[in-house]
Amino acid sequence: MTEKFETQETWPQIKTVGLAGVIVTFSGVLSEPANRAAIAFLAAVRAAEWEEVEESNSTLVSTFLKMDLSVHRPEPIIERLQNLVDSRDWLAAPLPSGRTLWRVPTLFGTDRAPQLAEAAELAGQTIEQAITDLSTTSMRVLTLGFAPGQPYLGTLPDYWNIPRQTKITPNVPAGSLVTAVRQFCLFPYATPTGWRHVGATGFLSFRPKSERPFPLSPGDEMIFDPVTKAEFLKIESSDQSGNGGAQAEMLK
Amino acid sequence: MNRTLIVRSIGPAAAIQDLGRTGFMSAGLTRGGASDPAALHEGAALLGQRLSCAVLEMAGMGGVFEATSDIRIALSGAVMDATIDGATVQWNASHLLSACSVLKIGAARRGNFGYLHVGGGFATPSYLGTQGCHMSAGLGLLIAEGDILPVGSDASTDTGFHVVPEQRLDGGKICFVRSMQSDKFEDSTMTRFTKTEFRRDPRGNRQGIRMDFDGEGFQSGGQLNIVSEVTIAGDIQITGDGTPFVLMHECQTTGGYPRIGTILPCDLNKISQAPIGSSLKFELVTLEEGAAIQARASAVLSGLTKSIKPLIRDVTTIQDLLSYQLISGAISAKNAPLDEG
Numbered sequence: 001m002t003e004k005f006e007t008q009e010t011w012p013q014i015k016t017v018g019l020a021g022v023i024v025t026f027s028g029v030l031s032e033p034a035n036r037a038a039i040a041f042l043a044a045v046r047a048a049e050w051e052e053v054e055e056s057n058s059t060l061v062s063t064f065l066k067m068d069l070s071v072h073r074p075e076p077i078i079e080r081l082q083n084l085v086d087s088r089d090w091l092a093a094p095l096p097s098g099r100t101l102w103r104v105p106t107l108f109g110t111d112r113a114p115q116l117a118e119a120a121e122l123a124g125q126t127i128e129q130a131i132t133d134l135s136t137t138s139m140r141v142l143t144l145g146f147a148p149g150q151p152y153l154g155t156l157p158d159y160w161n162i163p164r165q166t167k168i169t170p171n172v173p174a175g176s177l178v179t180a181v182r183q184f185c186l187f188p189y190a191t192p193t194g195w196r197h198v199g200a201t202g203f204l205s206f207r208p209k210s211e212r213p214f215p216l217s218p219g220d221e222m223i224f225d226p227v228t229k230a231e232f233l234k235i236e237s238s239d240q241s242g243n244g245g246a247q248a249e250m251l252k
Numbered sequence: 253m254n255r256t257l258i259v260r261s262i263g264p265a266a267a268i269q270d271l272g273r274t275g276f277m278s279a280g281l282t283r284g285g286a287s288d289p290a291a292l293h294e295g296a297a298l299l300g301q302r303l304s305c306a307v308l309e310m311a312g313m314g315g316v317f318e319a320t321s322d323i324r325i326a327l328s329g330a331v332m333d334a335t336i337d338g339a340t341v342q343w344n345a346s347h348l349l350s351a352c353s354v355l356k357i358g359a360a361r362r363g364n365f366g367y368l369h370v371g372g373g374f375a376t377p378s379y380l381g382t383q384g385c386h387m388s389a390g391l392g393l394l395i396a397e398g399d400i401l402p403v404g405s406d407a408s409t410d411t412g413f414h415v416v417p418e419q420r421l422d423g424g425k426i427c428f429v430r431s432m433q434s435d436k437f438e439d440s441t442m443t444r445f446t447k448t449e450f451r452r453d454p455r456g457n458r459q460g461i462r463m464d465f466d467g468e469g470f471q472s473g474g475q476l477n478i479v480s481e482v483t484i485a486g487d488i489q490i491t492g493d494g495t496p497f498v499l500m501h502e503c504q505t506t507g508g509y510p511r512i513g514t515i516l517p518c519d520l521n522k523i524s525q526a527p528i529g530s531s532l533k534f535e536l537v538t539l540e541e542g543a544a545i546q547a548r549a550s551a552v553l554s555g556l557t558k559s560i561k562p563l564i565r566d567v568t569t570i571q572d573l574l575s576y577q578l579i580s581g582a583i584s585a586k587n588a589p590l591d592e593g
Contacts, residue, residue: 015432016539018514019546020484023432030479057278059506064482066277070546145506148281148389189390208391213380214279
């Protein structure tokens, strides 16, 4: 019966979120087109500059408009959103312009990222194959969230659809690259996690004292270039900026 | 002269607060800010100053403070015992803290979060545009013994007002509305949820507070299959074992557990202030009803400036009665209004 109900669901869906706003969701599962749609729809909503909207963001598959529903009735904005939804095929929307490609020096495995072997085994790969996959796949910033500035990055090949751990790792350090369900997260500070710790970087996605506290934006790409432990330690000892030796280039 | 407040002692987790940061949601940073925003409105009304003035939030326990110059203060939120130079002063009121006087604030007697407001607001540094401490993001500093808190300049000298706060310190009825994932829950689960008496669990922090209850959990059908989605303060999140957690002001911006509904902002203050073990019951209201309840609560807060009243002091408790000018201004024989014109 649940299945029958699920198949009746149509997308996108527009819903209210408490009294805090309205959300447009493009899919019930994470997909690249739905994520692209959410990012593109956010740009269109921001360009519309509706005065009721206090702020807005995109998540994995949705665009959220924060507005006070105790002041503004939701119906008018839902109607405008429906018109915007109907105005084009959002799943075919292009990626935003002005994106950045980040190349981040990364130490895979070793005592600094001790779950590489375990993750490789779950993906059915040798450690060498795993490093090749994890370091050559250009990973897109799907959304920022959980911790400030923290990217959810996708997506790895199918066989990297490995589950989260049943037990939580009590603490992985800032700059840790972790993986589960074909995605990466890159933690801005030390945190407990159920994802497997496969790489160490000096790249911090939240730099509260910097001119640019949040270096990443949804749609950016990241490549995690493998470095030796000696190279990694050198970057670590010489870079205090939180950039971790990363190179940024504008994508066309 | 330097306007500062010297912290002689302080409870744990006291911090400078305000109404939090907006505009960073898309970067993964929630608003944060004071646990009981209504208390900020009350303090601002008592001192007749801007709502944006930074305040000191005290979690469960106050502190001892010494003024280096005359400073107006106001006290709001959780009720704590307060004295100035040993004389009891009223909570939910504004007072003068003279230079070198000592203000002592004790443990919370009702509620959790008490607030010390100063005329001109605390003039501490801003982090990402505002002064409020966002503890889970590591923004701002906790206040420690020996800290010297700078106080902003103050144009007014008015003190001696009190305000009657909206009831919010004892738990009770909490109104919520359906939200984007409420339809993932069976009607029977929703009904059972609204009929269950919950208790404020000791497990909780600025990100979320667990609701304790007896009986079976409140899982939804597709519990494990949902995509991580926007979370907001007030969301009632149901974890894997069916336990509700109310997400608070420093919650994460996204979450993977389904939410059965969202508490009205005015009633979220009751969750913040509910003592451990206090009874909480959730009442489902329609979006229209919820909007009306919230709008009324907002109107009360914005009307506080007009509803503050002068403190009525008991003459027998005024130690320095003779220093008050009790005659001039009461009647003027020289300048009787009737003689004019």
